[in-house]
Amino acid sequence: MIADLADRRLVVCAGAGGVGKTTVSAAVALRLARAGARTVVVTIDPARRLATALGMTGLADTPQRVPPRPVLGDGAGEMWALQLDARATFDRLVSRYAPDAEARERILGNRIYRHLSGTVAGAQEYMAVERLHELIDEGRFDRIVLDTPPAANALDFLDAPARITRFIEGRALRLLLRPAHAAGGLGWRLLHAGSSTVISVLERLTGAQLLRDVADFLADFEGMHQGFADRAKAVRTMLMSDDSAFLVVSAPEADPLAQALSLADRLRHDGFPFLGVVLNRVHPLPPGGLPRHDAMRDALTAADAPDPDDLAARAIATLAEDQVLGLRDLDAREFLRTALHGGQVVEIPAFTHEPVELSGIAEVAAALGP
Amino acid sequence: MINGTVPGPPLWDRRLRFVLGKGGVGKSTVSAALGLAEARAGKRVLVIEVAGQHRVARLFGAAEVHGEQAVELAPGLSVVSIDPERATEEYLAGQLKVRPVVEMLTRSKAFHTFAAAAPGLPELVTVGKVWSLAIALDEEGAPAWDVLVVDCPATGHGVAMLETAANVEEMVGQGPIADQAARIHEVVSHPAATGIVVVARPEELAVSEAVEAVGILRADGLPVAATVLNGVRDARFAPEERDALAAVAATGSTAVRAAAEAALRHLGHEEDDAAYRERLADAGVPVLTLPEVVLRRFDVEALEVLAGHLAAGAGATAPAA
Numbered sequence: 001m002i003a004d005l006a007d008r009r010l011v012v013c014a015g016a017g018g019v020g021k022t023t024v025s026a027a028v029a030l031r032l033a034r035a036g037a038r039t040v041v042v043t044i045d046p047a048r049r050l051a052t053a054l055g056m057t058g059l060a061d062t063p064q065r066v067p068p069r070p071v072l073g074d075g076a077g078e079m080w081a082l083q084l085d086a087r088a089t090f091d092r093l094v095s096r097y098a099p100d101a102e103a104r105e106r107i108l109g110n111r112i113y114r115h116l117s118g119t120v121a122g123a124q125e126y127m128a129v130e131r132l133h134e135l136i137d138e139g140r141f142d143r144i145v146l147d148t149p150p151a152a153n154a155l156d157f158l159d160a161p162a163r164i165t166r167f168i169e170g171r172a173l174r175l176l177l178r179p180a181h182a183a184g185g186l187g188w189r190l191l192h193a194g195s196s197t198v199i200s201v202l203e204r205l206t207g208a209q210l211l212r213d214v215a216d217f218l219a220d221f222e223g224m225h226q227g228f229a230d231r232a233k234a235v236r237t238m239l240m241s242d243d244s245a246f247l248v249v250s251a252p253e254a255d256p257l258a259q260a261l262s263l264a265d266r267l268r269h270d271g272f273p274f275l276g277v278v279l280n281r282v283h284p285l286p287p288g289g290l291p292r293h294d295a296m297r298d299a300l301t302a303a304d305a306p307d308p309d310d311l312a313a314r315a316i317a318t319l320a321e322d323q324v325l326g327l328r329d330l331d332a333r334e335f336l337r338t339a340l341h342g343g344q345v346v347e348i349p350a351f352t353h354e355p356v357e358l359s360g361i362a363e364v365a366a367a368l369g370p
Numbered sequence: 371m372i373n374g375t376v377p378g379p380p381l382w383d384r385r386l387r388f389v390l391g392k393g394g395v396g397k398s399t400v401s402a403a404l405g406l407a408e409a410r411a412g413k414r415v416l417v418i419e420v421a422g423q424h425r426v427a428r429l430f431g432a433a434e435v436h437g438e439q440a441v442e443l444a445p446g447l448s449v450v451s452i453d454p455e456r457a458t459e460e461y462l463a464g465q466l467k468v469r470p471v472v473e474m475l476t477r478s479k480a481f482h483t484f485a486a487a488a489p490g491l492p493e494l495v496t497v498g499k500v501w502s503l504a505i506a507l508d509e510e511g512a513p514a515w516d517v518l519v520v521d522c523p524a525t526g527h528g529v530a531m532l533e534t535a536a537n538v539e540e541m542v543g544q545g546p547i548a549d550q551a552a553r554i555h556e557v558v559s560h561p562a563a564t565g566i567v568v569v570a571r572p573e574e575l576a577v578s579e580a581v582e583a584v585g586i587l588r589a590d591g592l593p594v595a596a597t598v599l600n601g602v603r604d605a606r607f608a609p610e611e612r613d614a615l616a617a618v619a620a621t622g623s624t625a626v627r628a629a630a631e632a633a634l635r636h637l638g639h640e641e642d643d644a645a646y647r648e649r650l651a652d653a654g655v656p657v658l659t660l661p662e663v664v665l666r667r668f669d670v671e672a673l674e675v676l677a678g679h680l681a682a683g684a685g686a687t688a689p690a691a
Contacts, residue, residue, distance in 0.1 A: 046575075352638045
């Protein structure tokens with residue numbers, strides 16, 4: 001799988017929440033850096049220990065270099081990491097396209113904007129895409145690995161930019177919230193008194209202030225949405241090109257697997273370069289069968305174990321459980337291979353300790369195979 | 371339950387429960403198990419899925435639940451899934467009372483743009499729908515449900531959903547929406563009626579996110595009743611046994627070695643789990659633990675195991691304590 005990333009500038013790791021996307025993203029970045037590329041991994045919400053391991057202090061919206069370590073190889077490669085700050089990215093986007101300082105301040109202070117850039121579903125996904133655009137423009141990195149934001153649905157990542165630019169464009173609402181033509185007017189005014197039943201109904205429900213804020217917001221974005229839409233489109237084009245690769249990360253459990261499959265289908269259907277699935281945290285099937293109780297007990301007696309008889313029983317029971325987990329994950333793998341219709345599958349074993357240190361990331365990186 | 375007290379009665383005495391946590395920690399599993407435990411005790415339970423999800427229904431091997439009708443998955447246990455768009459229409463219908471006006475509104479593109487922008491509207495109508503289910507009555511005029519369990523979206527969005535009723539007044543100002551938000555907020559923040567459960571797995575990010583969420587929710591005056599550490603390995607080995615196991619893992623025959631290695635891994639997990647449990651307890655609310663279920667297929671049988679575990683825990687921490 002790593003060999004197939006040789007000429008891909010962008011690698012996107014997508015998948016359901018809780019499957020280890022951040023870990024896999026960091027591991028892919030580590031491999032690319034080891035191979036000599038100057039690589040940056042864009043993380044969304046790394047565990048604090050992982051962030052520390054990657055050399056990130058606090059909310060690092062600008063790339064920070066992971067201190068050189070033997071696991072990163074001794075070639076020319078470098079590994080960098082940054083944590084996406086959706087709000088700051090959105091603010092920069094506004095600053096870039098705002099016609100003047102006054103308009104910029106007005107937008108940044110508008111509560112509809114503050115809500116949109118902060119918590120609205122999709123804003124984080126959209127800004128991850130925008131951050132890619134910035135990094136490509138900067139041209140500092142040979143490779144960019146993107147860890148996609150956690151979402152209820154892994155497909156949100158693909159739909160968010162279009163949804164949010166459509167909203168900002170807001171043609172339909174614009175028609176109803178006509179601009180005031182007064183010279184130097186403060187944005188748009190609502191047309192009142194029956195000019196629009198929709199507006200008057202909304203106003204009855206929410207009070208006039210909210211509508212006025214939405215109107216002001218849309219008015220301030222007038223003229224900017226084209227720039228936004230162009231950028232989102234440019235990144236989408238890049239993501240669809242052969243310069244990119246999509247990896248879908250999954251865990252060997254029913255729900256993430258179902259999401260991984262629909263994501264893979266969707267990526268292929270829409271023409272994104274889907275490379276394969278990284279099946280994370282797979283329990284290996286223990287070799288051989290269960291030991292006989294007396295053999296286990298004798299080995300433990302020879303090792304001076306306290307109460308070897310009981311310990312032997314517990315150890316054998318534990319191995320039996322590991323077999324069940326191994327079989328369960330074997331089922332998951334078979335299901336995935338049958339249902340995936342093409343695309344690679346790489347398995348990462350379940351490690352005893354969670355890979356939150358750079359050494360753990362290196363173990364995952366090694367498991368990604370050639 | 372250990373370490374920590376919260377205002378209000380134990381989780382078991384709160385009628386409306388919201389289940390929150392990072393993606394992948396098993397919120398739906400915990401919701402289903404909580405519901406099943408109560409249904410087994412003879413209660414009429416409704417599990418509510420939000421954002422158009424159907425995970426709980428799938429856990430029971432049921433076909434996806436469409437429409438607004440609750441579907442019974444097991445004796446006493448029903449599930450319903452709230453679709454925010456349909457809930458918005460329903461909500462507006464209730465507010466406006468004039469069907470053609472509602473239809474006009476929901477057909478209008480301007481309305482959909484507005485709904486997407488209006489801060490918290492989808493969250494508010496979702497919580498509003500939960501609220502209306504909580505106050506629903508059966509044919510005899512008694513409350514339709516004894517216990518309601520809401521399987522919330524992942525942490526960030528889940529917290530936003532619970533906060534929304536409190537914030538909406540600030541955002542919307544005045545009008546029928548603000549009035550209803552105030553009524554909903556009263557129920558959501560009521561420590562005797564409502565309990566929030568924050569779920570984590572014994573993993574770094576899941577635990578730190580849970581601790582953070584508990585802090586945010588409590589600072590907002592929202593009634594966190596418990597945290598759940600899901601997928602905990604049972605206490606099976608002692609640290610004194612490590613040396614002997616390590617010696618056998620290095621020298622024994624294949625099968626003997628494999629068993630010793632499995633035991634060592636288990637011991638490692640036990641120690642990690644205990645540390646995570648302690649960190650979760652630092653959040654200052656009672657911690658419930660659910661065992662890792664080792665079955666080849668996670669199905670109703672696994673849910674029964676977890677429900678039994680929760681029920682036993684509930685008995686052991688009865689209000690007398």
